[in-house]
Amino acid sequence: MNLHVLFLPIVLFSAFLYAAPEPAMPSISASLHGPQRESIFQFSAEAEAESPGMSETPIVHHQNLNKRILIALIVCSTLLGGIFLFLSYVWINRHKYLKRSSRKSQENMEAANGVSINTVNVKFNYSRMADKKSSVAIFDFQLLEAATDSFSKNNIVGESGSRLVYRACFDEHFQAAVKKGDSDADREFENEVNWLSKIRHQNIVKLLGYCIHGESRFLVYEMMGNGSLETQLHGPNHGSSLNWHLRLRIAVDVARALEYLHEHCNPPVVHRDIKSSNVLLDSNFNAKLSDFGLAITSGMQDKNIKMSGTLGYVPPEYISHGKLTDKSDVYAFGVVLLELLTGRKSIEKMLSDQYQSLVTWAMPQLTDRSKLPSILDPEIRDTMDLKHLYQVAAVAVLCVQPEPSYRPLITDVLHSLIPLVPVELGGSLRLTESVFAENSN
Known part of the structure; x- marks a missing residue:
């Protein structure tokens, strides 16, 4: 508060006292007549003669002075009361504003960190979200329902674990993928929001936002036009859209994403669920890693960690001892690489109750150069050096x-594969245009 505001009542009070006119008082000498007046003059003259240094004593009218003081006190009290009320009003409003700002900041921080996700849904504002690259949006359920045509079966584009993924059309310029789950997977839901709200990499799928509606949980991702690698390899097309160099580029993209998680995140991150269904492909077949619900900090061996993963991709040490390191992701990446080479699934059903892993089947033939070409996916056989x-x-x-x-x-895996991918696809291999065009057919 400025000092002149505090001193204002005092200044007004002083000015009031000194500026107030003296009331007109009748002269004592004028009220006396005749002999009385003369005797008084004579007495005064004698008194002056006897005490020449004595001055006249002023007459103080206490009743009028007290009235002026009372009026000044009332005025000052009124001013002080007004100032107090004004400052109280300013303080209350400022406190409310700071409280609202703090609440909004806390909600944004919780959404960014995934620590405690509120159930309050707000309308989606794409332009506002796009300006805040480090945060995710909270979608309104009615907006998701409208964009997916009430989660119509016709809009199902894939499946992630037990959760369905829907195409959401918000307008003619913006589409997204919506993964629907339930409250049973709350921990995985919050974990995915936590990681993907902090991670930004060209080969990791972008989380646009989330929604909580009753028992349902929704994650909204950027749309990946060509679905998952699993769908491309094992779906109706049986890998026909993926030539040799595109498959190598997909492997390099996944390796780049894992290198970012293992080497550049602080602390390092183990994805823990690398598989072909979690490798998503955009319209140009660029690969992005998705589904971070099981991701943990590297080196964690907590007994409370739930044993999770997908059969066929889980390394032996995880099954036997529950040991998780970055080498666990490397093992799963190797299985995906075998899928790209052979076109086979990670687990194949042999008899009614028997299954064989791709690793078990492929290992004896991978080390035999004479047998290696025969186990390749027919779509790429005889198309590579x-x-x-x-x-x-x-x-x-x-x-x-x-x-x-x-x-x-x-x-090391990444540096081994990059020289095998053409420059046109993000590697370092230089091919003539004719050879590249031939391999692209």
Whole structure:
């Protein structure tokens, strides 16, 4: 508060006292007549003669002075009361504003960190969300319902675990993928919001926002036009859209995402659920890693961690001892690389009650150069340089080694594969236009 505001009542009070006119008082001498007046003059003259240094004593009218003081006090009290009320009003309004701002900041922070997700849904504002790259939006359920045509079966574009993924058309310029789950997977839901709200990488799918509606949980991602790698390899097309170089580029994209998680995140992150269904492909077949519901900090071996993962991609040490490291992701990456090479699923059903893993089936043939070409996916057989094929097979063999210490770091895997991918697809291999066009057909 400025000092002149505090001193204002005092100044007014002083001015009032000194500026007030003296009331007109009748002269004593004028009220006396005749002999009385003369005797008084005579007495005064004698008094002056006897005491020449004595001055006249002023007459103080206490009743009028008290009235002026009372009026001044009333005025000052009124001013002080008005100032107090004004300052109280300003303080109350400022307190309300700060409280609202603090609540909004807290909600944004919780959405960004995924620590405690509120159930309050607000209308989606795409332009506002796009300006805040580090945060995610909270979608209104009615908006998701309208965009998916009440979650119509016709809008189902895939399945992630037990959760369905829907295409959501918000307008003619904006589409997204909506993954629907329930409250039974609350921990995975919050974990995914937590990680994906902080992670930004070209090969990791972007989380646009989330919605909580009753027992349902919804995650909204950027739309990936070509679905999952699993759908491309094992769906109706049986890998016909993926030539040799595109498959290698997909492997490089996934390796880049894992290198970011293992080497550049602080603390390092283990995805824990690498598989072909969690590798999403955009309209140009660029690959992005998705589904971080099981992701944890690298090196965690807490007994309370639920054993999770997908059969066929889980490394032996995780099954036997529950040990999780970045080498667990490397093993799963090796299985995905085998899928790209062979076109086969990670687990194949042999008899009514028997299954065989891709690793078990492929390992004896991967190390035999004479047999290697015969196990390739027919869609890519005889379309690559055999030296490149042997190199990719060697990388796959190292990644799926039973002993974690024998597996390479994902950075070494990435540097081994980049030279095999054409420059036009983000690698370092230089091809003539004719050769590149031939391999693209």
